[in-house]
Amino acid sequence: MVNTEIPKHYTTSPSSISGTPLLTINREATIDLDSTNTFEGPEKLLEVWFSASPLSLPEASVPGGLKVVPSELWQEMLDLVNCKVLSVVESEHVDAYLLSESSMFVFPHKLILKTCGTTTLLSGLPRILEIAALVAKFPHSLANTVRGTATAAIPYRVFYSRKNFLFPDRQRGPHRSWRDEVKSLDRLFLGGSAYMIGKMNGEHWYLYLTEPNTMLTPPATPEREQPVRVLDLPESRLRAKARGMEMDDGQDETLEILMTDLDVENAEQFYLDHASAVAEGQHFQKAHKARKDARKHLGSINDLDGDDDVAQFEAKGLADRVCDDSVDVFSNTSDGYSTSASDEDVTFPQELTTEGHALGTVVSDSSGLSAVYPTSRYPDSRIDAYLFTPCGFSANGVIPSPDPGGSTHYFTVHVTPEPHCSYASFETNVPASQTGRETADVIQQVVGIFKPGRFSVTLFEAKDDVDEDISLAKKKSSKFESIRGYRRADRIVHDLDGYDLVFKYYERFDWEGGEARLGEVGF
DSSP states (O other), X not given: OOBOSOOGXXXXXXXXXXXXXXXXXXXXXXXXXOOOSOOOOSOEEEEEESSSSGGGOOTTSOTTGGGGSOHHHHHHHHHHHTOOEEEEEEOSSOEEEEETTEEEEEOSSEEEEXXXXXXXXXXXXXXXXXXXXXXXXXXXXXXXXXXXXXXXXXXXXXXXXXXXXXXXXXXXXXXXOHXXXXXXXXXXXXXXXXXXXXXXXXXXXXXXXXXXSOEESSOOOOGGGSOOOOOOOOHHXXXXXXXGGSOOOOOOEEEEXXXXXXXXXXXXXXBHHHHHHHHHHHHHHHHHHXXXXXXXXXHHHHTSOTTOHXXXXXXXXXXXXXXXXXXXXXXXXXXXXXXXXXXTTSOOOGGGTSSBHHHHHHHHHHHTGGGSSOTTTOTTOEEEEEEOXXXXXXXXXXXXXXXXXXXXXXXXXXXXXXXXXXXXXXXXXXXXXXXXXXXXXXXXXXXXXXXXXXXXXXXXXXXSSTTOOHHHXXXXXXXXXXXXXXXXXXXXXXXXXXEEEEEEEEEETTOOOOOOOOOSTTO
């Protein structure tokens, strides 16, 4: 029998390993999820910072910042965005929410929300600001008709970005065009800057960002003129969440790899039928090996003196029980074993024939995604993965630093494998200096899993010095100038306020090409 329950170190039980990420699954939200229709894979990505680091939270804020917010309140906000929470991995420094449409990461000082499909991400932004004011008690301004909320926390910085859409005519709300998205953001913030990076008539990427110490628009009303209702949380919850502030490595860099036109064979591994077949092979392989080991053990005991009845009895019991040995799907591997007649009485669990976290874990391992940040280097890392019906895949990785005193980082992967709308994204903020690998090596490994016809890379990295020369950014960008099997078709380096941004676009040498997806209606 296969053990498809979450292992102890994936739960919030008292027996969980102290200090490691903990997984909680919302099983109600996973009912009736389906990705049968044409799907918009490219995500909308929002980052809202309320301080420069978890160590510099405003004095008036609660210890733990955003991490004290109950998950129920985040779900209320996500209802406005039109997505649900599937599961949560909690850790000291970040809580990773796997959503029905992508992911959310909550740090003490910032929130990262990434949603795909026809979600209305920006519709949730006013509610995020309100929750940050009422619960985390960040400095705030009072109500205004533009936001439609009682109050709004004043952010430190805001970043919003996305790739050009595949099906822009299907978007809703403020996401029908980049122009509408910018208008929506400008109604909230003063002094925001909007950019389009890449070819207007080809692959491109949009970015909106505010300056440090962002101002809300219209200008904030002094708080003393009107009292604001504040939600109080138990002291025990505040103390538990405050641990997330204790570490900060001072590094801020985000790598995004956005891939389209996936190779058909590589994309096949993200279909439910294929994943179930892989899981079945792994299941019977382990059952076969367990039987073989038990029979070998039985034979060695039979060589003992004939009067050792106890040993003979124990060996027989072992052989009888081996068919019921549990196999942990969270550590499955495969060496190509196929089933045989001797395995016919081994039960294949229902959980490995339907969508969910069990098959998500199988795909994470078999595709090689779990090896991007391997447990040999990151022993406390956790991956929360989900496979959809009839295809589609999402995963969050929580990656605590292996170095004492280091921060916890993340990666997230989302895959839409259907040929007419194939897309995959990989995003991480694990610093290259921590991995001991060049950025090009990470890109090469990820691209090798999907083998896209074309892909773009954005590297968003905080400057060590505000006055740092852009020539250093160009030097950094040269580290992933060459990706095997691909030609670089575009490269742009931007010197932004406090950040260097490198954008590159690649096409596979043997890719037959396709028409440009402009991402705007009526262009």
